[in-house]
Amino acid sequence: MKSLQIVSALIELGAGLALLSYPSVAVAFLVGAPLEGPVALTAGRVCGAGLLTLGVACWLARGDTQSRAANGLIAAMLLYDVAVAAILVYAAIGDGLYGVALWPAVILHTVMGVWCVACLRHSSLKLSLLEIKS
Secondary structure, eight states, X not given: OHHHHHHHHHHHXXXXXXXHHOHHHHHHHHHSSOOOHHHHHHXXXXXXXXXXXXXXXXXXXXXXXXXXXXXXXXXXXXXXXXXXXXXXXXXXXXXXXXXXXXXXXXXXXXXXXXXXXXXXXXXHHHHHHXXXXX
């Protein structure tokens, strides 16, 4: 789980900083069209702040792999990864949007989601064994 937390932290910190600094460019890489106007740029930066927050949470939790809080963080990351993959697939198939990073991002979030599931299953088994021992 520690490796997942570190990798998630680095990915989300990078994406968050990109969206905070250059929201239009970051979005254009994903969907092939830049953000236009102050409202869209503000929304992009708000998303960047959210990703930065996820990255910081994963980084600070990287040493905690056995608690319910760590499981909660991984469950939240699973929800995020599934949602992002679905949103990007819909953007490509439903809306015809695509950028150079769209399909790599879909694959990345799918892989990260599978990794989250594997960590949660492994952690649940460990927590169950600890409860049996006590």
